[in-house]
Amino acid sequence: xxxxxxxxxxxxxxxxxxxxxxxxxxxxxxxxxxxxxxxxxxxxxxxxxxxxxxxxxxxxxxxxxxxxxxxxxxxxxxxxxxxxxxxxxxxxxxxxxxxxxxxxxxxxxxxxxxxxxx
Numbered sequence: 066x067x068x069x070x071x072x073x074x075x076x077x078x079x080x081x082x083x084x085x086x087x088x089x090x091x092x093x094x095x096x097x098x099x100x101x102x103x104x105x106x107x108x109x110x111x112x113x114x115x116x117x118x119x120x121x122x123x124x125x126x127x128x129x130x131x132x133x134x135x136x137x138x139x140x141x142x143x144x145x146x147x148x149x150x151x152x153x154x155x156x157x158x159x160x161x162x163x164x165x166x167x168x169x170x171x172x173x174x175x176x177x178x179x180x181x182x183x
Contacts, residue, residue: 089148094158105173123156
């Protein structure tokens with residue numbers, strides 16, 4: 066939310082992607098909605114689409130059996146379970162599904178087309 070407070074939508078999108086890719090961390094679903102709404106309200110549809118692309122990556126994400134190393138200690142299992150739970154909470158949230166995203170874009174006068182989805 067810090068980048069959004071100063072109107073830096075591209076950095077907010079990048080930070081969310083980087084934190085997930087490097088550390089397996091995700092913000093709450095409300096942060097994803099804020100990013101999309103800020104981008105669309107500030108006439109940055111390409112940044113909003115970039116974030117939709119990231120959300121689609123989460124829809125297809127599968128946990129690696131070696132995410133936290135090859136050892137199967139209790140801490141590694143706990144971290145993997147927490148990551149899977151966080152990803153599932155994001156990718157299955159009704160407000161972050163395709164239909165809801167299309168509706169959000171339409172509200173701001175933009176369209177998500179078939180080309181925006183993979």
